[in-house]
Amino acid sequence: MAEFINFYLIPGLVLGSIYALGAIGITMTFGILRFANFAHGETMTLGVYIAWTLVQLTGFKSMLAILLVLTPISMMLTIMVVLLIDRAFYKPLRASPVIILVIASFGLMLMIRSVTQFSWGVQLKTILPGIQPRMQLFDFFSFPLKHVFIVGGALLLMYVVHYVLTYTKIGKAMRATSDSPELARLTGINTEKVVMATWVMGAGLACAAGVFLAVDTQVDTMMGFKILLPMFAAAILGGVGKPYGAMAGGVVIGVAEELSSYHWIGDGPLLDPGYKQGIAFAIMIAILVWRPTGLFKGKSF
């Protein structure tokens, strides 16, 4: 039991909260700008490298300093880059068919990645050096302290998203636009402003999710792309355009991925860990077959 919780459930929740943060951006872009943003994973990678550079520049070594001071700065810088990208590459295509935007984002995925690889190289890096302390609870629960920070940070950011969407004017405008863009425009909502807000939210969360992932594992130029499919799956599972759905979907997929290699039957893992990445895809296909609107009744185009 302790083994199950320590080595499968907790890592699953950690991974799930990272997916959840990333999937919010995907689902909002899908809902408001109406296209599947393939470059979202690379936004995440870029944010991580910005954070890594700040860590090198400042020499900060404590997890708290990195998460509380450097991560917000990196989020801000990532947001600025993404707004510039929107200005240069997405804005001129606003009137084009959405599928053109998908192609543009596919191209940007490779362009952003090549910039990252060009500037920082492809060697693995660590953002948090040294051995991390573990936490011991009631004798049998034991997990790295960083996992507490990751899940806590993710919950905090999700609360901020909830607050913005529920209580602020721009948040309400975002939800309205996601539900019905034509109706939103008729009621006088400034669509351009909503689009900007969507990028700000998506890019900021992507950067944070990336830093959490980097703290948990390593810094790698392919890290964003590797979790792109799980993030898409989480957005679709939760229902496209539904931020709460994306949060739930992310956690479900993260936990499912980790639990898939638990020895449920017999001694060996239920699913070869090499196929872990296939879980997200399998869940996504199942949802598309049986309930394309997702768990939270999102859009199905």
Added chain:
Amino acid sequence: MDPVLYGYMLYVVSLLTVGGLYAILALGLNVQWGFTGLFNAGIAGFFGIGAYTAAILTTNPHASHVGGFQMPYVVAAIAAMLVAGVIAFLVGKVCLRLRSDYLAIATIGIAEIFRLIVNNETWATNGPRGISQIPRPFEGLPEPINQFAFLGVVLVTLAGVYWLMEIARKSPWGRVMTAIRDNETSAKAAGKNVETFRMEGFVIGCMIMALAGALMAHYLKFVNPQTTDPLLATFIVFVMLVIGGSANNKGAILGAFLVWTLWSASEIVAPRLLEAIGMTDAGIRSAYVRIFLIGLLLQIFLQKNPQGILPETRPSSPGKNSS
């Protein structure tokens, strides 16, 4: 022959051979994206399915992987197309009734799953080390004639695919395809079964991609998971089609040869340029510069000239007496 000239000649032959293989891929994508408006982000997956099927069926028995059936090339190519067709049918069943974004996500997923399988099922595919010693048609002939002969195989296949696609484009089938792409509702109102037509376009496109994959396996004589690098293979074909001209078969071929020539030439020029301006690791970093520039080229075309170099030309409507 002068050895320098001979070297150039072989370079041109290989440029044309690989360019021709990409042209076949671009024609396959043109059926999907150009005529039917479907975004396939997993070209590399179907290409890889074709390459591995052909490799397993035509190689000699070997302990490191399944197969070694020593099948004739044509049988292997047909089998490659059938396998890709069946997988495309299953993907299409799930995604084609939804909006095109879902197909894009699902196809990139298929390409990734295929890579997982190839990497993990070592007994069948020899994992990351790949399958080597794949036979190539005409390799028994003396050098350089064998190179020309294989180029001939590629160009004849390309011509055959082009011919078939031109017939398809001008046929009633092709007209329905473009009608669906441009206005799904009115096509439906005219009594066309949109889903069936889309499925046909998607499956045929994937089969053509698998055919290109099979030929690539013979050309390289070697396949491994890197052969189907999901991004470069997929992305560059999109760039080729968008630049050459979507929905124009000639444009697809033109774009393929043009972009492939630029891509290979930049492989020689870019590292030297970077070295000249005093950059470290110019060799490795020039690859990223090239990817960035090709991406930028795509963005410029999408924004300024989405029609491509050769815009679509619609077949003239049949006259009243000919219908």
